[in-house]
Amino acid sequence: MSEPVRLGLFYTILRPEEKWLLAAASARGISLEPMHDEGMLFPIGGAPPPVDLVLNRSVSHIRGLYALRCLESGGVRTVNNAEVTERAGDKILGSLALSRAGIPTPRTIVALTEDAALRALDDIGYPAVLKPPIGSWGRLIARVRDREEAEQILEHKSALPSPTQSIFYVQEHVPKPERDLRILVVGDEPIAGMVRRSTHWRTNAARGATTEALPLSGELSELARRAARAMGGGVLAVDVMEGPKGYVVHEVNPTPEFKALQGTTTQVDIADRILSFALEAAQP
Numbered sequence: 001m002s003e004p005v006r007l008g009l010f011y012t013i014l015r016p017e018e019k020w021l022l023a024a025a026s027a028r029g030i031s032l033e034p035m036h037d038e039g040m041l042f043p044i045g046g047a048p049p050p051v052d053l054v055l056n057r058s059v060s061h062i063r064g065l066y067a068l069r070c071l072e073s074g075g076v077r078t079v080n081n082a083e084v085t086e087r088a089g090d091k092i093l094g095s096l097a098l099s100r101a102g103i104p105t106p107r108t109i110v111a112l113t114e115d116a117a118l119r120a121l122d123d124i125g126y127p128a129v130l131k132p133p134i135g136s137w138g139r140l141i142a143r144v145r146d147r148e149e150a151e152q153i154l155e156h157k158s159a160l161p162s163p164t165q166s167i168f169y170v171q172e173h174v175p176k177p178e179r180d181l182r183i184l185v186v187g188d189e190p191i192a193g194m195v196r197r198s199t200h201w202r203t204n205a206a207r208g209a210t211t212e213a214l215p216l217s218g219e220l221s222e223l224a225r226r227a228a229r230a231m232g233g234g235v236l237a238v239d240v241m242e243g244p245k246g247y248v249v250h251e252v253n254p255t256p257e258f259k260a261l262q263g264t265t266t267q268v269d270i271a272d273r274i275l276s277f278a279l280e281a282a283q284p
């Protein structure tokens with residue numbers, strides 16, 4: 001008989017999502033070992049932790065990414081893997097992948113200096129949206145109404161210590177209704193969707209948007225599936241806006257929170273679906 005599969009849960013905080021994952025594993029009698037990102041050591045060339053697969057739930061993109069690289073190098077499987085996490089967790093790399101796959105996405109220009117960013121903003125036209133390449137929860141995303149505001153925001157951004165704050169991701173402002181859409185894809189299957197409504201232009205659930213179930217039409221399911229494939233596949237939350245010319249995918253999240261999404265459905269046990277996917281990926 002083959003050995004039972006051992007899974008690891010690489011985490012920063014045990015949010016409801018991580019607790020649900022642990023409960024789902026326990027309900028199935030599967031070993032899911034919590035691995036706190038702050039305390040982990042990865043000796044180069046040393047033995048990897050004694051697990052077959054690690055599920056990355058760290059809230060830090062950079063911590064998660066290095067941990068995944070170390071684990072994979074030691075022969076441990078990962079969900080999502082480092083390649084997918086790197087691509088989807090960086091808006092520049094993510095947009096490049098969406099565009100290459102021919103998926104409708106807002107018009108975006110990358111600029112590497114403040115002066116170039118100003119030209120990019122003028123080119124995109126106002127209002128425009130400026131985002132840090134790496135970040136979530138709508139943090140540090142700015143809507144820029146005119147050139148004067150552009151100059152002020154760019155000056156502030158350039159003064160920030162993080163090096164990626166001086167790489168500029170400039171995007172057209174999509175005049176969406178007071179909502180956007182989020183679809184969670186696990187493997188190749190869109191398993192649940194929600195509408196996030198807010199009177200604020202940033203409609204993140206983390207910023208207090210109200211959420212409700214989104215019935216997945218064939219068109220939306222296919223769009224989400226294509227966007228997830230463009231990242232390389234795994235557990236991916238696809239963010240979609242309804243633009244004047246139809247749906248546009250603005251990002252795909254590689255380590256999504258799903259408390260709000262779970263709150264919109266009793267049909268799908270999201271943690272259990274993610275666990276099933278990880279178990280399958282852990283099979284030799």
Ligand SMILES: Nc1ncnc2c1ncn2[C@@H]1O[C@H](COP(=O)(O)OP(=O)(O)O)[C@@H](O)[C@H]1O
Pocket residue numbers: 106129131135136137138139141171172173174175176179180201202203204239250251
């Ligand atoms: N180009 C845009 N036009 C209009 N609204 C946008 C645009 N980009 C983002 N938003 C709004 O801001 C929210 C956060 O942007 P997003 O790119 O998803 O970054 P984050 O990684 O912080 O979630 C989106 O869910 C959407 O409501």
Ligand SMILES: [Mg+2]
Pocket residue numbers: 137138204239251
């Ligand atoms: Mg988002």
